[in-house]
Amino acid sequence: MCKNKIKAAVVGGGFIGKQHIEAIRRIPNAEVVAIVETTIERAKTIAEQYHIPNYYDNEDELFALEGIDVIHVCTPNFLHYEMAKKALEHDMNVFCEKPLSLSAEQSQALVDIASMSTGLHAVNLNYRSNVMVREMREQVINKKIGNLLLVQASYIQDWLMYDTDYDWHFVPDMVGASRAVADIGSHAFDLIQFISGQKITDVFADLIKVYPKRKESKEERETFSEVVSDNYEEVAVQNEDAAFIIAKLEDGTKVSITISQVTGGHKNDIEVCMSGSKQSITWKQEHADRLYIGKRNRGNELLYADAKYVSDKAKRFIALPNGHAVGWADAFKNSIQEFYLAIEDKDNKELDYVDFYKGHYLMKLIEACIESNKTQTWIHVK
Ligand SMILES: NC(=O)c1ccc[n+]([C@@H]2O[C@H](COP(=O)([O-])OP(=O)(O)OC[C@H]3O[C@@H](n4cnc5c(N)ncnc54)[C@H](O)[C@@H]3O)[C@@H](O)[C@H]2O)c1
Incomplete structure (x- = not known):
């Protein structure tokens, strides 16, 4: 049982990434602690707008940051595989936007990695x-x-x-x-x-x-x-x-x-x-x-x-x-909250x-x- 607040990092702050930030903030026991974008300027702008304490231009920085519970992958589709893979290999929980990957070959590889990881995994089919x-x-x-x-x-x-x-x-x-x-x-x-x-x-x-x-x-x-x-x-x-x-x-x-x-x-x-x-x-x-x-x-x-x-x-x-x-x-909020409940229990x-x-x-x-x-x-x- 996770007693502390769930700390989330959002990778990709475009149309859907911003919806993730807003939705996470409606969940009582959760907070957004980091944002990753393509450039440090873009990341900083979003961090300032939403008062997010950490911002980066490379998702690898997240693995060095203490206490992140879940990574939200909100980038264009071609980055889902690599980012979800890295998260699972670090035994992190990952909440990935749909579609899961570019191909079934990639998603097969992801389920293989998931089966060896202690990280939980979800795809955002919010409806x-x-x-x-x-x-x-x-x-x-x-x-x-x-x-x-x-x-x-x-x-x-x-x-x-x-x-x-x-x-x-x-x-x-x-x-x-x-x-x-x-x-x-x-x-x-x-x-x-x-x-x-x-x-x-x-x-x-x-x-x-x-x-x-x-x-x-x-x-x-x-x-x-x-x-x-x-x-x-x-x-x-x-x-x-x-x-x-x-x-x-x-x-x-x-x-x-x-x-x-x-x-x-x-x-x-x-x-x-x-x-x-x-x-x-x-x-x-x-x-x-x-x-x-x-x-x-x-x-x-x-x-x-x-x-x-x-x-x-x-x-x-x-x-x-x-x-x-x-x-x-x-x-959308319920979709994320359902996964967070699974992280907690x-x-x-x-x-x-x-x-x-x-x-x-x-x-x-x-x-x-x-x-x-x-x-x-x-x-x-x-
Ligand atoms: N669940 C839903 O209903 C829903 C709705 C819309 C989009 N989506 C999914 O969300 C994903 C993103 O779509 P969008 O509409 O937000 O696209 P978008 O183009 O509006 O935003 C993508 C963002 O990712 C950023 N980005 C690109 N490469 C990056 C990297 N290496 N590191 C960090 N950030 C990076 C871009 O700068 C951009 O801000 C897609 O996979 C899409 O299918 C889901």
Whole structure:
């Protein structure tokens, strides 16, 4: 049992790294003690802004710093493997952004290292820690919706809709062989598997590139930020903007998944609908504080987030009563807190987060989609 405050170091202070800092600060027994960025100036700016006592331009400095309990890897994908590997080799706990690595070969190596390390490991698939997603899982697993008949999921965004949208997500050496499927499809895969309590075992994928070329601006861009520039260079696009995927769960249930980063007006629109033999149940991220229960012979229900209305297992993921709408930042904080609870109490079997073994399985699903698109066949994943 760890009695002291959990001391965290955040590596990468871009879009998501800042969300990690804010989320860690909402956890009562935790503090951010170090930030690492590409240059000492960038690290210092973030350290001053957030009052973080230590800042570095090299993650190796963290291993010399006394008392760090957990390293958060919030850098672009190509650095996840090396940073997570180093942390585990130092028997440190590591909380890594998704996707776990650039390839299943790398994630296999990470699980091999993890099996020899005393450090705990997690991948940040944050949506599963929304209270209504937890509630949906309880209702599906306990067959409140009846037998599961079908699953439909989509994750659609518009932040890469124009051909002038270009950043490191288009560079295969930095992002991996897949973009849209790895970046947001991984969240959809995790939600489907978590809520249904089953693995996705087979996929058939059509990966779609809407622009053969894009215009790369020479200005620096943080993820989701708008860059206005007339200093562009044309670059051939090598990874997918969207995907249509059909899949099967372990019990044969059929699944459809739509992924897009080019659909105007849809900002962070992830939705999962599970059809059961008694009723359907749907969660939409952009209305994250409720579940839609669909009935055939009666009026439909909206179930709002409130400890009074959800099952015991979901209750601990809610901090405020109904009307104080639960949102993205709450699930994000819960995702980190679930891992921190495991650091404090390694024997607690109630805790449910995505460890590197599960993160590796997601990498295999991503690669199966690439393979399926290439061969136009179903790919079975073990
Ligand atoms: N869980 C989620 O919902 C979610 C959402 C967005 C991004 N992400 C993941 O977070 C990761 C980062 O994405 P982002 O959107 O924050 O990107 P970003 O480009 O906004 O930020 C990345 C940051 O990492 C820094 N960096 C690069 N190399 C570094 C190094 N060697 N040492 C320290 N810092 C370094 C960059 O300077 C930059 O500030 C990606 O893997 C992405 O998939 C997850």
